[in-house]
Amino acid sequence: MDERSRRNAYARFSADRADKQRPHMTGNEENARFVLVSGERALIELTGCEHFKALHDRNETIALGGDPGNAVFLGNDAVGPIYGVSAPIPEGEGFPRIKAIDMRSIATQGLLTDDQLALVGTGKSLTSWHARHRFCANCGAPTEPSQGGWRRDCDSCKTQHFPRVDPVVIMLAVDGDRALLARGANFIPGMYSALAGFIEPGETIEDAVRRELFEEAGIRTAQVRYHSSQPWPFPSSLMIGCMAHAETTELNIDTDEIADAAWFTREEIKTMLAFEDPAGRMIPPPSAIAHQLIASFMENEAILPD
Known part of the structure; x- marks a missing residue:
């Protein structure tokens, strides 16, 4: 891993x-x-x-x-x-x-x-x-950096504030020889990627994967397996990459967030990777964890059962 x-x-x-x-x-x-x-x-x-x-x-x-x-x-x-x-x-x-x-x-x-x-x-x-975080979230007074910049202290109410990381699940739903890719409403033209979303309070990673896939694409998923993670400094997230085994495949897209979504075969994704897709579709570059999830699917890594 x-x-x-x-x-x-x-x-x-x-x-x-x-x-x-x-x-x-x-x-x-x-x-x-x-x-x-x-x-x-x-x-x-x-x-x-x-x-x-x-x-x-x-x-x-x-x-x-x-x-x-x-x-x-x-x-x-x-x-x-x-x-x-x-x-x-x-x-x-x-x-x-x-x-x-x-x-x-x-x-x-x-x-x-x-x-x-x-x-x-x-x-x-x-x-x-x-x-x-220049001001205290507890009382509103100014805060000062300490501990080499890894903490901010409020002299007024004595609260100590620490850097936070926001956990995000990013997941590739798989159905045999097909993977689910989607276009966010703000994506550059032609870009398709894995779905993603913030983990909510009270959720496990697996719960968040299943909820996001159902909310954004309308599909139910069974087995979820961790793939890899990526610090994402925009502004400060931890991308938790997962593979999910689809139980249902009929799509019901949340059009408020998703411009398009579809199941793509390995052959179709191969053309997208090579920038040879007839419709001009492509996937994120290797610097993005979404690319690594898709690459694992293309390499048929034993991450999910057939």
């Missing part, structure tokens, strides 16, 4: 998270390096090599508008501590080698090594969390 998860983008975090060190990390260490995040973008440097560079030293970080004192400690590697910090998009011609690139594009185009992409994703999740 772990090997399948490691195929997913953002999932190869190789640094030591070093949680015991968090209270003592300040961002002022000489060997500190930083990933710089600006909204949905990361500031990465052209290197002339296959991959760009996402880690910047302290002087570069300050020059680019990042504040090391406001950084979140991500962990240590063999060189030293690594932090995540917000920074503005560079303007003018002062930084010709620095590019602010959308993180989805970074993953899709393979612009960073797997470990640096995971660091950028973690930095994005944490800096976004800090931006959204």
Whole structure:
């Protein structure tokens, strides 16, 4: 199972998270390096090599508008501590080698090594969390970061706030040689993917898979098996990939959320993977867990019974 998860983008975090060190990390260490995040973008440097560079030293970080004192400690590697910090998009011609690139594009185009992409994703999740939790949800007073950025404290009511992750199930329903793919209302033209939805309070993963498939596509499912997971930093979800064995196959689509859904054979999906579908249909890129679910189906992995 772990090997399948490691195929997913953002999932190869190789640094030591070093949680015991968090209270003592300040961002002022000489060997500190930083990933710089600006909204949905990361500031990465052209290197002339296959991959760009996402880690910047302290002087570069300050020059680019990042504040090391406001950084979140991500962990240590063999060189030293690594932090995540917000920074503005560079303007003018002062930084010709620095590019602010959308993180989805970074993953899709393979612009960073797997470990640096995971660091950028973690930095994005944490800096976004800090931006959204500047005030206490309990009393409304301002909060302050602590524990190396892994907690925010309210001095007024003494509540401690911790980063949260929203669990999402993403599932591929299978009926023998066919898989259910759907188009969300906001998908790019031609894109078909696996169905997905947030896990609700009181649900198991399996319950959520069955509910979402029934609510969105009108089908009943029996056996559900875990496939892999993927951190998804938009803003901070954990995608829990599953395969589901369909008991019924007649579709009743929720048109408020789904533009289209259909059962596709392996042969049809093969043309979609190769961008040769006559109708211009395609599936998500390899950076998305949906692609890995579909690839497992195409490879006939023994995840569900026939």
